[in-house]
Amino acid sequence: xxIETNSAISVDCVVFGFDGKNLKVLLIKxxxxxxxxxxDDLKLPGAMIQENETLPDAASRVLEETTGLRDIFxxxxxxxxxxxxxQDKELEWICQFQKIRTRRIVTVAxxxxxxxxxxxxxFTMRKGAKWVDVDLINHLIMDHMDILADALSVLQKEMxxxxxxxxxxPKKFTIRQLQNLFGAVLGVSIDNRNFRKKIFSSGLLLPxxxxxxNVSHKPALYYTFNKSAFKKALKExxxxxxxxxxxx
Amino acid sequence: xxIETNSAISVDCVVFGFDGKNLKVLLIKxxxxxxxxxxDDLKLPGAMIQENETLPDAASRVLEETTGLRDIFxxxxxxxxxxxxxQDKELEWICQFQKIRTRRIVTVAxxxxxxxxxxxxxFTMRKGAKWVDVDLINHLIMDHMDILADALSVLQKEMxxxxxxxxxxPKKFTIRQLQNLFGAVLGVSIDNRNFRKKIFSSGLLLPxxxxxxNVSHKPALYYTFNKSAFKKALKExxxxxxxxxxxx
Numbered sequence: 001x002x003i004e005t006n007s008a009i010s011v012d013c014v015v016f017g018f019d020g021k022n023l024k025v026l027l028i029k030x031x032x033x034x035x036x037x038x039x040d041d042l043k044l045p046g047a048m049i050q051e052n053e054t055l056p057d058a059a060s061r062v063l064e065e066t067t068g069l070r071d072i073f074x075x076x077x078x079x080x081x082x083x084x085x086x087q088d089k090e091l092e093w094i095c096q097f098q099k100i101r102t103r104r105i106v107t108v109a110x111x112x113x114x115x116x117x118x119x120x121x122x123f124t125m126r127k128g129a130k131w132v133d134v135d136l137i138n139h140l141i142m143d144h145m146d147i148l149a150d151a152l153s154v155l156q157k158e159m160x161x162x163x164x165x166x167x168x169x170p171k172k173f174t175i176r177q178l179q180n181l182f183g184a185v186l187g188v189s190i191d192n193r194n195f196r197k198k199i200f201s202s203g204l205l206l207p208x209x210x211x212x213x214n215v216s217h218k219p220a221l222y223y224t225f226n227k228s229a230f231k232k233a234l235k236e237x238x239x240x241x242x243x244x245x246x247x248x
Numbered sequence: 249x250x251i252e253t254n255s256a257i258s259v260d261c262v263v264f265g266f267d268g269k270n271l272k273v274l275l276i277k278x279x280x281x282x283x284x285x286x287x288d289d290l291k292l293p294g295a296m297i298q299e300n301e302t303l304p305d306a307a308s309r310v311l312e313e314t315t316g317l318r319d320i321f322x323x324x325x326x327x328x329x330x331x332x333x334x335q336d337k338e339l340e341w342i343c344q345f346q347k348i349r350t351r352r353i354v355t356v357a358x359x360x361x362x363x364x365x366x367x368x369x370x371f372t373m374r375k376g377a378k379w380v381d382v383d384l385i386n387h388l389i390m391d392h393m394d395i396l397a398d399a400l401s402v403l404q405k406e407m408x409x410x411x412x413x414x415x416x417x418p419k420k421f422t423i424r425q426l427q428n429l430f431g432a433v434l435g436v437s438i439d440n441r442n443f444r445k446k447i448f449s450s451g452l453l454l455p456x457x458x459x460x461x462n463v464s465h466k467p468a469l470y471y472t473f474n475k476s477a478f479k480k481a482l483k484e485x486x487x488x489x490x491x492x493x494x495x496x
Contacts, residue, residue, distance in 0.1 A: 008256055009329075009354055051351060055329040079327070079356060081257075081303040103299060106257055108327060 008100075010107040011058045012046035012144065014077070014151035015067060017116040017131055018168040020177050023184040024116065024131035025148060026066060026124060030141065032097035034090055043141045044148065045129065046107065048098055059110040068123045073113040073167040077154045078147075081106040085143045111151040113167035134184075152185075159185055163204065163230050172208055172222040175199065203229050256348075258355040259306045260294035260392065262325070262399035263315060265364040265379055266416040268425050271432040272364065272379035273396060274314060274372060278389065280345035282338055291389045292396065293377065294355065296346055307358040316371045321361040321415040325402045326395075329354040333391045359399040361415035382432075400433075407433055411452065414473040420456055422468040423447065451477050 015026035027042040045066040049058040056076075064070055083104050086094070095101055114120060121131065140148065159165050165181055166173075175196055183190045199205060205223040212219040263274035275290040293314040297306040303324075312318055331352050334342070343349055362368060369379065388396065407413050413429055414421075423444055431438045447453060453471040460467040 049329070049354075052331050054331070055327055055354070076327070079303055079324070081297070083300050083302070106297075106303070 008102045008105055009055070010046050010048050010105050011055055011062060012044045012080075012107050012109050012147055013059055013062050013066075013074075014044055014109065014111040014148055015063065015114055016111060016134075016151075016155060016168065017114040017120075018181050018184065019116050019131070021180055021184070023134045023181075025134050025137060026114075026129050027132050027137070027140070028066065028127075028129045032093050034093045036089065037141075041139070041141045042132070042137075044144045048100075048105075055108050056110075059108075063110075063112050066124060066127055066129050067112075067114060067120060069114065069120070072115075073164060074110055075112075075154075077109045077111055077151050079106065079108050080143055080147060082143070087142075090142065107147070109147045109151060111155060113155075113164060115168065115170055117170075135187075156186055163225060163227075166225040172210065172224055174212065174220040174222060175205075176220055178223075202233065204233065256350040256353055257303070258294050258296050258353050259303055259310060260292045260328075260355050260357050260395055261307055261310050261314075261322075262292055262357065262359040262396055263311065263362055264359060264382075264399075264403060264416065265362040265368075266429050266432065267364050267379070269428055269432070271382045271429075273382050273385060274362075274377050275380050275385070275388070276314065276375075276377045280341050282341045284337065285389075289387070289389045290380070290385075292392045296348070296353075303356050304358075307356075311358075311360050314372060314375055314377050315360075315362060315368060317360075317362065317368070320363075321412060322358055323360075323402075325357045325359055325399050327354065327356050328391055328395060330391070335390075338390065355395070357395045357399060359403060361403075361412060363416065363418055365418075383435075404434055411473060411475075411478050420458065420470040420472055422460065422470060423453075424468055426471075450481065452481065 013026075017024045017026065026045060028045050029039065029042060033039060045062050047058055047062045047065075049055060050061075053061065056074075059074055059076075060070070063072070063074060085107075086105060091103070091105070094105070116131070124131065134148075134152065137145075137148065139145070155164075159182070165178070165185070168181060169177060178199065179190055179192070179195050182195070204226050206226045208222045208224055210222045212222070261274075265272045265274065274293060276293050277287065278289065278291060281287060293310050295306060295310045295313075297303060298309075301309065304322075307322055307324075308318070311320070311322060333355075334353060339351070339353070342353070364379070372379065382396075382400065385393075385396065387393070403412075407430070413426070413433075416429060417425060426447065427438055427440070427443050430443070452474050454474045456470045456472055458470045460470070
């Protein structure tokens, strides 16, 4: 019997969601029991790559299996290839569960951005997965804490110079939601006035004319993301930027 | 006997060098003969990852083995994981040569930037490797043409907004050399006057006061890269840029 050595390569997905207040990450339990290790340990959703799929294929499959979602924001972060990233005991059980033989597993990490809604939360719950506040996660199996930390730092950087924040928000959102999102991802408390000033000066928000309904507080206005304004802003940055010194 | 399934993962290095006129890539021949395939086919330097090394370790090893160089610019580009990226016949011979069993090999690509000099050229020649003009490469084995094209596009993008160009030049260089480098990498002919204007306005070059020696033409001045000026320029871009709309 030929051993599929491609089973030494896995993908792990850091699936971020935002509930309007906190940044959440989708976590699951091991599908295999490991002696001496708690069955309640949590991990990131992942899988060995299958014989006929590419790494992005595998990541999309994992994402769809755990969230039911296709064609959402999904991007590779880093490769984790430390030879001892998995304890012997755990590796032993993985090999048994996967019916493979290997002394190591290299994993390629991806991060995904999900517009959280009740439908998705129900779906993931049925899959035995749960959304956990990123601040409350202090232990994951293997090197999944490192994978999570790496993905979070990528998300933080990306959010500063591209509009991926809007991938985490409903199509229509309030300034409060947007501010909460930046506060949650960057892990800082953001000054109200300053934030609104900057956001509005960016010219990247379009008012919808609609307001919140059935809220106790004063209903806030809903906005949408102005894609075309962003594209212009980006051009402008490049025009003003250091890049221009190199461009012909 | 346990089969090291990590042997299904390889690294391939696109090693760029610049000879003052053309952009070169370091190529080698197969170390194993493949029936029905020309022994003269060229490939990128690469290797299976070894049991106790990470992917960056493996890339550094390949680089040092082929160039004798350590601690030079080396960065990951893309992962190539198409299940059929290697013909059956070729894979068969690789497995025989490597004493492994696998139906596929996923490769992680890196690119390196080398300051070409006679010493390095001699070393690589002794290793049976050769520096080929990037424009003259129209066939490589497996998907190495794709890996090369991807690395070149990464180099082109990086060169437009970071000073990695200087990794390819001697510490002291002439404006002509710098212009030739940009022309060679970007594959465009660059207007002399315009280029000099932009370079000098960038304030990133420091005159050394030295001149070319023993040249037939009028000796050109030597310059060095002004690192601190670059760091300032980068800050300036961020200050002016779209980023600022998000930053607190």
